[in-house]
Amino acid sequence: xxxxxxxxxxxxxxxxxxxxxxxxxxxxxxxxxxxxxxxxxxxxxxxxxxxxxxxxxxxxxxxxxxxxxxxxxxxxxxxxxxxxxxxxxxxxxxxxxxxxxxxxxxxxxxxxxxxxxxxxxxxxxxxxxxxxxxxxxxxxxxxxxxxxxxxxxxxxxxxxxxxxxxxxxxxxxxxxxxxxxxxxxxxxxxxxxxxxxxxxxxxxxxxxxxxxxxxxxxxxxxxxxxxxxxxxxxxxxxxxxxxxxxxxxxxxxxxxxxxxxxxxxxxxxxxxxxxxxxxxxxxxxxxxxxxxxxxxxxxxxxxxxxxxxxxxxxxxxxxxxxxxxxxxxxxxxxxxxxxxxxxxxxxxxxxxxxxxxxxxxxxxxxxxxxxxxxxxxxxxxxxxxxxxxxxxxxxxxxxxxxxxxxxxxxxxxxxxxxxxxxxxxxxxxxxxxxxxxxxxxxxxxxxxxxxxxxxxxxxxx
Numbered sequence: 001x002x003x004x005x006x007x008x009x010x011x012x013x014x015x016x017x018x019x020x021x022x023x024x025x026x027x028x029x030x031x032x033x034x035x036x037x038x039x040x041x042x043x044x045x046x047x048x049x050x051x052x053x054x055x056x057x058x059x060x061x062x063x064x065x066x067x068x069x070x071x072x073x074x075x076x077x078x079x080x081x082x083x084x085x086x087x088x089x090x091x092x093x094x095x096x097x098x099x100x101x102x103x104x105x106x107x108x109x110x111x112x113x114x115x116x117x118x119x120x121x122x123x124x125x126x127x128x129x130x131x132x133x134x135x136x137x138x139x140x141x142x143x144x145x146x147x148x149x150x151x152x153x154x155x156x157x158x159x160x161x162x163x164x165x166x167x168x169x170x171x172x173x174x175x176x177x178x179x180x181x182x183x184x185x186x187x188x189x190x191x192x193x194x195x196x197x198x199x200x201x202x203x204x205x206x207x208x209x210x211x212x213x214x215x216x217x218x219x220x221x222x223x224x225x226x227x228x229x230x231x232x233x234x235x236x237x238x239x240x241x242x243x244x245x246x247x248x249x250x251x252x253x254x255x256x257x258x259x260x261x262x263x264x265x266x267x268x269x270x271x272x273x274x275x276x277x278x279x280x281x282x283x284x285x286x287x288x289x290x291x292x293x294x295x296x297x298x299x300x301x302x303x304x305x306x307x308x309x310x311x312x313x314x315x316x317x318x319x320x321x322x323x324x325x326x327x328x329x330x331x332x333x334x335x336x337x338x339x340x341x342x343x344x345x346x347x348x349x350x351x352x353x354x355x356x357x358x359x360x361x362x363x364x365x366x367x368x369x370x371x372x373x374x375x376x377x378x379x380x381x382x383x384x385x386x387x388x389x390x391x392x393x394x395x396x397x398x399x400x401x402x403x404x405x406x407x408x409x410x411x412x413x414x415x416x417x418x419x420x421x422x423x424x425x426x427x428x429x430x431x432x433x434x435x436x437x438x439x440x441x442x443x444x445x446x447x448x449x450x451x452x453x454x455x456x457x458x459x460x461x
Contacts, residue, residue, distance in 0.1 A: 014373025079199025254319025
């Protein structure tokens with residue numbers, strides 16, 4: 001029963017923590033996209049699912065909601081999924097606007113292209129939120145079906161051709177048109193470019209970069225804030241560099257010698273000491289001779305000489321004494337510096353993952369969702385401070401790992417965008433697919449390896 005309870009606790013805390021952090025990550029992408037006026041049709045906590053609860057924004061049309069599968073979150077940022085360089089795209093858009101609703105078969109016939117090509121054009125325009133699929137109930141079509149419907153149609157637009165996803169739209173004017181209403185275009189090419197300008201594809205290199213970096217950056221900033229908060233609110237016990245014993249280890253050589261907490265050490269093997277560092281050096285020198293040595297202490301105002309018995313049959317690494325400590329709270333400046341220092345270590349750890357000579361070493365020290373869930377449950381049982389510290393660690397790792405140039409991570413997309421900026425032309429789908437397959441293979445290997453390690457570490461033991 002206790003094992004079942006432990007498992008449920010691990011699942012609960014793992015799902016909760018990762019859902020929050022992935023949602024925050026996607027929130028970074030969402031905010032950046034909206035800053036650059038890119039259409040975002042959906043922003044959800046949870047994985048895509050037919051069952052969902054949402055609120056639709058009146059100002060920019062985005063569905064903001066939640067799904068039952070809480071492990072993560074997602075955005076649908078227009079122009080990130082489908083290509084937009086087909087020379088027939090403007091013609092296809094013009095036909096849909098002229099008819100109000102058109103089937104893929106009719107589009108293929110009019111443009112004299114294959115049906116698959118017609119669907120590709122319609123799907124691209126739908127991905128841009130320039131048109132949308134029409135699910136005909138008479139044909140048994142439903143929005144939850146896996147394939148696309150037979151027809152696509154226009155969407156509501158105001159007098160300036162703005163949609164509900166665009167800032168500043170106004171549907172109260174008489175020139176506005178409804179869904180599936182025909183609205184022929186005067187200049188299809190010009191209007192297509194206006195549609196493109198509201199998508200990810202319509203952004204320049206640096207805006208695309210900002211949208212991609214925003215997700216990991218929010219995770220890193222959140223982690224920095226949490227780590228700083230933990231440092232500032234935690235009281236630390238700092239050792240004092242005084243020759244006074246603050247703690248003695250049980251069953252140690254020091255305890256056997258007769259040393260007591262509060263003793264002030266004056267001499268070690270005849271050598272005068274004035275601070276704890278001096279005590280450590282003097283004990284190390286005396287112990288190296290491998291024979292008993294005297295220690296003079298001041299106790300209750302009286303000097304007492306004790307004999308430290310050094311065993312001849314084994315090496316003693318430490319005699320078991322620790323200095324006095326005092327409570328200390330770091331300043332805000334020290335906390336911020338410590339948080340950035342921690343970020344540097346995590347970044348270095350992430351970079352080592354893609355260095356062949358260190359890859360396996362990093363993987364053996366990493367955790368999958370299995371390990372994260374177990375450790376999240378353990379942190380929760382220790383208290384809120386440990387949960388926050390653990391969340392900061394995972395958020396920091398999530399941020400830096402996502403910046404690695406490995407598709408399908410954000411860093412992989414940044415790599416492709418950078419290559420395209422350098423060569424000054426879009427990479428072919430064949431090249432992008434090849435890069436993605438390599439990245440996915442490496443990503444799958446990482447996933448399988450760390451899950452295997454976690455199963456042996458936390459489940460099998």
